[in-house]
Amino acid sequence: MGSSDRISRREAVRRGGTLAAGIALIPTDLARRLAEVAPQEAVIPWTNAPEPGGRANTLDWQALTSWVTPTEDLFSVGHYGTPEIDAEAWRLEVTGLVERPMTLGLDGIRARPRRSVTCAIECAGNRGFGTFVGAIHNATWTGTPLAPLLAETGVRPEGIEVVFFGADQGTEEIRDVEVVQNFARSMSLEDATADDVLLAYEVNGEPLPAGNGFPLRLVAPGWYGVAHVKWLERIEVRDRRFMGKFMARDYVTLRQEGPDHEATWAETSVGRMNVNSIPAKVVRAGSAYRIHGAAWGDDIGRVEVRIDDGPWRPAQLGQGSDDPHTWTFWQMDWDAEAGTHTVTSRAVSASGEVQPAPDDPVLAQKITYWESNGQVTREIVIE
Numbered sequence: 001m002g003s004s005d006r007i008s009r010r011e012a013v014r015r016g017g018t019l020a021a022g023i024a025l026i027p028t029d030l031a032r033r034l035a036e037v038a039p040q041e042a043v044i045p046w047t048n049a050p051e052p053g054g055r056a057n058t059l060d061w062q063a064l065t066s067w068v069t070p071t072e073d074l075f076s077v078g079h080y081g082t083p084e085i086d087a088e089a090w091r092l093e094v095t096g097l098v099e100r101p102m103t104l105g106l107d108g109i110r111a112r113p114r115r116s117v118t119c120a121i122e123c124a125g126n127r128g129f130g131t132f133v134g135a136i137h138n139a140t141w142t143g144t145p146l147a148p149l150l151a152e153t154g155v156r157p158e159g160i161e162v163v164f165f166g167a168d169q170g171t172e173e174i175r176d177v178e179v180v181q182n183f184a185r186s187m188s189l190e191d192a193t194a195d196d197v198l199l200a201y202e203v204n205g206e207p208l209p210a211g212n213g214f215p216l217r218l219v220a221p222g223w224y225g226v227a228h229v230k231w232l233e234r235i236e237v238r239d240r241r242f243m244g245k246f247m248a249r250d251y252v253t254l255r256q257e258g259p260d261h262e263a264t265w266a267e268t269s270v271g272r273m274n275v276n277s278i279p280a281k282v283v284r285a286g287s288a289y290r291i292h293g294a295a296w297g298d299d300i301g302r303v304e305v306r307i308d309d310g311p312w313r314p315a316q317l318g319q320g321s322d323d324p325h326t327w328t329f330w331q332m333d334w335d336a337e338a339g340t341h342t343v344t345s346r347a348v349s350a351s352g353e354v355q356p357a358p359d360d361p362v363l364a365q366k367i368t369y370w371e372s373n374g375q376v377t378r379e380i381v382i383e
């Protein structure tokens with residue numbers, strides 16, 4: 001790489017800060033970045049990526065090196081803030097249409113069969129607005145499977161819905177009435193009893209951090225973040241669909257289906273994740289360039305990358321490609337010529353679902369910002 005100046009300049013551009021103030025800091029910053037990536041490699045910054053914000057501790061894609069997200073890097077979203085929970089006094093209640101309601105303390109839950117899953121969890125609002133582009137993590141959660149626990153309670157035949165309540169609450173206005181309610185989401189009994197749905201008390205081998213659901217959260221691999229109810233304190237089986245705020249008012253995707261003259265409007269509750277990918281960073285090793293990225297949201301069949309207006313070419317799938325619920329890292333070698341280029345990726349699921357382009361009607365006719373899984377195009381200057 002002829003000169004570190006060139007990276008410095010682009011770094012300064014990327015940061016968009018005052019050049020004079022920036023320059024003094026750059027050599028150390030470059031050294032740090034060089035140390036973070038493999039030797040002989042350096043990140044060439046995108047020129048159109050939003051500045052990674054501190055918001056909700058979201059991921060800086062260009063600094064991504066670890067397949068398992070370190071615990072201190074987990075993003076955190078809480079609609080009613082972070083409740084303070086006394087682990088000694090805390091209890092989980094399993095109730096509703098069950099023959100034998102249960103109340104469990106943390107020790108009781110820990111004494112149950114233990115299971116770990118690694119899965120990508122993305123906020124459904126990710127990439128829906130502004131700089132909120134890194135609301136995703138891929139961590140290892142440990143807890144006890146929910147299905148056997150529900151079976152022990154003896155779900156009554158009329159039970160069809162499992163509602164998960166967090167300890168966090170807020171005041172909501174519903175049809176002119178102000179009510180205090182807890183954060184809650186539901187799943188059908190069938191979805192809730194999938195064998196990898198866990199009541200998780202650890203992440204990456206340690207108790208959950210306060211911001212990520214201590215002492216217990218639901219982990220539902222394959223579902224958008226909102227389904228993974230944190231600070232869990234009550235599970236209730238019901239005989240009606242549950243229509244709480246985070247099922248039926250917020251986290252509802254509104255989309256026109258069909259052409260204008262015969263349009264219907266679909267309002268759907270955010271649920272399973274959609275097939276997705278992003279070009280994370282370009283690194284340089286000697287005179288060669290390599291594009292690194294991630295794909296998630298479905299069982300990934302392949303990832304394709306397009307440079308400028310060129311053909312879609314297959315990327316090489318790496319870690320995670322054998323597991324439908326983790327993210328899959330991918331890479332592609334790039335014989336880049338000097339100039340300004342664009343890099344776009346698209347993931348295709350094993351069953352053939354293609355990550356849509358931004359002008360695909362499925363996105364172009366979507367009104368709300370949730371589920372914005374469009375292809376991402378990044379710009380880069382190669383010197």
Ligand SMILES: Nc1nc2c(c(=O)[nH]1)N[C@H]1C(S)=C(S)[C@@H](COP(=O)(O)O)O[C@H]1N2
Pocket residue numbers: 074075076077078079080121122123124165166167168183211212213224225226227228229230231232
């Ligand atoms: N109790 C409770 N659980 C919750 C939420 C919340 O506000 N309260 N937010 C949800 C949303 S919208 C997301 S994206 C995920 C984020 O999980 P994380 O904070 O561990 O990253 O938590 C979900 N679980």
Ligand SMILES: [Mo]
Pocket residue numbers: 077122123124125225226
């Ligand atoms: Mo979310």
